[in-house]
Amino acid sequence: MRGKLPYLTLACLGLITWSWSSAAQDGLSTKPAPPPTATVPAKPEATKPAPPKPAPPGAGITAIVGGDIYTVTREVIRRGTILIKDGKILQVGQDVAVPEGAVVIDAKGKCITPGFIAMTAANVGVRTLGGGQGGGGPPGPGAGGRQGRFADALNPYDRNLKYCLGIGITMTCVEVAAGPMGRFGRDVEDETSLCPCCGLTILSTEPITPPVPTERTPRRHAVLKMTYGELDAMLVKDSPFYHLPAGAFASPLNRHQWREQIRRAKQYLKDQSLHEADTADGMPGAPPSRPVSDEVIKLVEKKVALRTEASSAQQIREMIEMAKELDYPLVLDNVHEGWLVANDLAQAKVPVVITPRSRRRPQLGREDDTGSSIEMSGILEKAGVPFAVASLGNSVSLDGIAGRDLTSLGLEAAFAVRGGASEAAALASLTIVPARILGLADRVGSIEVGKDADLLILNGPPLDYRTWVEQAMIGGKVFYDRSEDRLYPDVDAR
Amino acid sequence: MMRFAIALALVGLVQIGHVRLEAADPEAVVVYRRAALETMAKAGRLENATLVIRGNKIEAVGADVKIPDNAQIIDAAGQTIMPGLIEPLYEVAIAGPAADAAPRTMVIRGRVVQIPSLPTTGRGFTRVADSFYPYDPGLKPLNRMGLTTLNLITNGMGQSAMVQLTPQQPDQMLWKADGVVFASVTNNTESLDQLRTRLDLAGRGRTTGGASGAGGPTPTRPGPGAGGGMGGAAAAAAAANLQVWRDLVEGKTPLVVSANNSATILYVLKLVETHKNLKLVIFASGDSLYEAREALKGRPVKIVLQPGLDMRPNSRDRMNVARLLHEDGHEFSFSLLASSSPGPMGGGGSSPTDQFLSQDFPLFPVAYAVKTGLPRQAALAALTQRPASLLGLDKELGTLEPGKLANLLIIDGDPLDPRSRLRATMIEGKTVYAR
Secondary structure (H helix, E strand, C coil): CCCCHHHHHHHHHHHHHHHHHHHHHHCCCCCCCCCHHHHCCCCHHHHCCCCCCCCCCCCCEEEEEEEEEECCCCCEEEEEEEEEECCEEEEEECCCCCCCCCEEEECCCCEEEECEEEEEECCCCECCCCCCCCCCCCCCCCCCCCCCCHHHCECCCCHHHHHHHHCCEEEEEEEECCECCECCCCCHHHHEEECCCCCCEEECCCCCCCCCCCCCCCEEEEEEECCCCCCCCCEEEECCEEECCHHHHCCHHHHHHHHHHHHHHHHHHHHHHHHHHHHHCCCCCCCCCCCCCHHHHHHHCCCCEEEEECCCHHHHHHHHHHHHHHCCCEEEECCCCHHHCHHHHHHCCCCEEECCCCCCCCCCCCCCCCCCCCCHHHHHHHHCCCEEECCCCCCCCCCCCCCCCHHHHHHHHHHHHHCCCCHHHHHHCCCHHHHHHCCCCCCCCCCCCCCECCEEEECCCCCCCCCCEEEEEECCEEEEECCCCCCCCCCCCC | CHHHHHHHHHHHHHHHHHHHHHCCCCCCEEEEEEEEEECCCCCCEEEEEEEEEECCEEEEEECCCCCCCCCEEEECCCCEEEECEEEEEEECCCCCCHHHCCCEEEEECCEEEEECCCCCCCCCEEEHHHHCCCCCHHHHHHHHHCEEEEEEECCCEEECEEEECCCCCHHHCEEECCCCEEEEECCCHHHHHHHHHHHHHHHHHHHCCCCCCCCCCCCCCCCCCCCCCCCHHHHHHHHHHHHHHHHHHCCCCEEEEEECCHHHHHHHHHHCCCCCCCEEEEECCHHHHHHCHHHHCCCCCEEEECCCCEECCCCCCEECHHHHHHHCCCCEEECCCCCCCCCCCCCCCCCHHHHHHCCCCCCHHHHHHHHCCCCHHHHHHCCCHHHHHHCCCCCCCCCCCCCCECCEEEECCCCCCCCCCEEEEEECCEEEEEC
16 A cells, blocks of 8 residues: 555546546536446346246345445455345345345445545535535525525535545535625624614614624534435435534633533523423423524534534644533544544544645644644544544545545545554544444444445445445445446546 | 609508508408418328418318308418417516615614615516516517417516517507416525425315415415515405416416426426326426436426527537437427526526527527427427417417417428528418518
8 A cells, every 4th residue: 555655646636637538528428327227237137027926035125246345333244245125234244145036236356335424525416605625616506595404405416426426425414604604704694683663674883892702603514415316315414513613712702602602502401491390390481592593502412513623732622621611522623733632532532534634734843743644543543533534625626636626535545544544444434433423323334234225336445546436326226337427437447 | 753753652562561461351261272281280291281261260271171262362382381489488577676676774863774685586476467568679579580479477486478479469469367377496495485385375275175265374475575564455466376376286277387407307396296286397408407307207297498409417518408308208398588597588698599589590499409300390399389288278379270370470481491481470360470
């Protein structure tokens, strides 16, 4: 692995530009994924129409046979079999019998992994108001600001879904801009109120003292499955985090405001439970009014985690301390100096999202114990900190520097291996760790009986830069097939 | 003296032309002999046939038709007669409460008050017939394109009006004031909810017997600015609207949806799933229809699209979406004048048909679709018989059959041949354009 790395970026650049130019010549065709029975290279006896009277025991079952199965949570099963029924994994193992009548996908010599999960994404399947870094298409209105629902703003025909599938991403945590004025802008609506007599909007007068900061508008996310052309299974989860930018905790005033909000939310929950107890005792009173937004209350109830960025060791420690003090779950992004405080992170059981190739400049004169380190992934693994990997850019871009956008996610995990992490940890950083962070570990992230059949059939080991995704299936249905979806059509597999 | 004579002769010529345009005796019989007839009916194309028109209707069509005694006989050898073109979606701009549309800041008694903007998509329900302006100069040149009937819509949501294009008699142009319900939809909550709430309300009314009068729930969700003070007239209008939506849910009238992208098509298909009887018509751009092709397959949805070739999404390959839809078994209609994105007509000027509007041969994109594989009969039907049936006008228009209104085009050759010229446009037996 180490010896090949210098060529890694170059090779990727070459492959991607090559495939791009040839795709442009051929004209990219958008073929909607046909039903799996039609596309899978099934054995001839399996495709025969079954006689109508005795339904074969394997009807409705898809079997992936002969591949090396990277279960992630358990050992790798060499030349194993996966049975899929109703979009879920029915059986996994080496000595699993394929029932008669099942559709068989021959995966001899292939590797099978769970679909990858991208923790940072924009412009994928849903249009953002703000646009993403390295964005592919022009951002447009569509998500509808805070009032709009993701469920109504999805675009299952987004080409970026295919590009994600093409490198193995079957699920993304897509960010949609924060408020009407974007991520860092101030929310106009919060500062206005309505006149009690005429109902018109009143602008506040010029403040004499600095304003008490109001509740920040959190950054909105949605968890989407990349089901190209299908709407129903696409939205998995709305708002999996309470996500605030690092600036929301930057000054003492902001931190005070944050503590105040959490205190109010806790007080509200206390009042609410008292109110419920009173109602149960037959003394119904007025229910307490809600002092903060629902999202904050969810955070205090530990239903969602606070997600924020903490680049320096100082910031990381502060965020850990505050989470301990105020008692809410925490997820940290961009922990450039996380390698310095790995034990603190492990003790506090805080999962992190890292980008191994992302850099932070060390302080002058303190080069040894400040700044980023490529060895962070290894240090985190040794300390027992679960980490997910994010790409440098959060959107699909084909006309920038190759190997930096969302489609370089697998590459980024390979860099985690370079930093000293085991291959198992690197694969987990694309699958089960993000699934746990998103609270979806019961559905996705590993190959286990009962989980969604979101699987990749790869033509080589998952972290090898030469590996291609042959087929990507979501819920047992093939949504990407390298031989049919002409994203990387003419690139020869090894 | 000589000059005077010439002037007199010129006046006379003009007079003759004028008289010819006005000639419309209710019982006058006009017979076109030896013409090629594109009947658009079972008979198909008839060569060397006879067409008999009595008053405003077609009396007989065929190869050996008995010619009435008092008929004016016109030899139309070498000419083709076909039904007039029907435009299913002609979008007109209707001025709304534009003065209040933008957010404004004003000072009242020393206080700065900001008046919020009105949501543009939440304007409610527009009845196009109420704002129809027959003297619109934009309507005049349409006769020379071969259009005889328009279904007028506007942006947003509302009820269309159908127009017979007789600019000489502006007072008679508005033909059917109660047209079909149309809606421009995008894939966001606000837009989809507009349609959802109305359909659900109408659907509920149907199951409970529908005894909701003027005081009942209004189908319009009052938005900011339109909320307070709904008077009696407004409530009555809302009740009338409710009836319109009920007819729609029961399948009496179609719902024409203009979808801005392929995802919206999916949303709309999902949205109407609970309303089994609803007749859905989708208008979308060619590439959107192409992307949503799998979802549209086998669905009883009528489609309106613009003729011509589209670009395959994410590529520069051209494709003939009309042909693909034909192969999928859809009976689509062509809209020559619809703008590809919701908005006032002629706003962008970027739609492919805009480029052909000013030309002498507006059917060029249709001819191109035929050249690239769309069957000729399907193409002609998509301009005449299918839009008529889509709009519920198939008893009166769309084909050359006895009993139908005499809305005709007389062309000196194949209608799709660029060398052909439109010689006359006739509406209800009256010539409205001739050259």
